Amino acid sequence: MDGRFLKVYELLRRAHGPRRWWPVTPPGETKPLYTGGPRSDLQRFEVAAGAILTQNTAWTNAARAIENLNRLGAISPGAIGRMDVQSLALAIRSAGYFNQKAKRLKTIAAHFRANRKMTREGLLALDGVGPETADSIMLYGFKAPFFVVDAYTRRLFGRLDLVDPSASYEEIRERFERNLPRRVFVYKEYHALIVEHGKLVCRKAPLCEKCLLKKLCLMYLERKETKQGRIG
DNA sequence: CGCCAGGGCCTCA
């Protein structure tokens, strides 16, 4: 096991604290909150719907769509099944790609109605559910130990030189899973920490001076040497 | 204004 993966986790925890991702709507309310995860079938479905809605989209835009659905009493497999695609698309407009996502919500709602147990394979077979969406649903909705890999993960761990950013999704996921304790809590927090760090620090234009990982970071060390004129 | 956000699918080579 490569201990650097756990080391980075601990440093990110120190930098950003517990994330408590994924937010879900408490009973009787309309706004998703950081409650530490879903506690009912309805909230598990909400995680799945949110995973679709946030595809390539800022969470605030997806959250607004979820609030709209909540106000319509529509975050359930049955209610989404009964709604026509047009009004569904209208309700989730803020999430972007609303025509695609309305269909995808219909598809996943039907899957929830038809299946008692969720599996990664079953989700991946659905139109509009790729590996990241499937793993997000399995991990955050159903406490299954799949590590979620996204664009932030590739960028950060590519810069750290712990992952080949051009590798396949499955390769990267397995690399994380081989090098971490197989704990749902760790997977959940770690992915959320990577996202937070990607947004605040390891941006496309990175803020290396703020970064607690810089001593471990190939990119930072290379830049430093370049500045000192020892390269090039 | 331009850029980009916690992807996935399709097409074409």
Added chain:
DNA sequence: TGAGGCCATGGC
């Protein structure tokens, strides 16, 4: 199998 186009709103 991989690069590029497409889907779309909202925040900065």
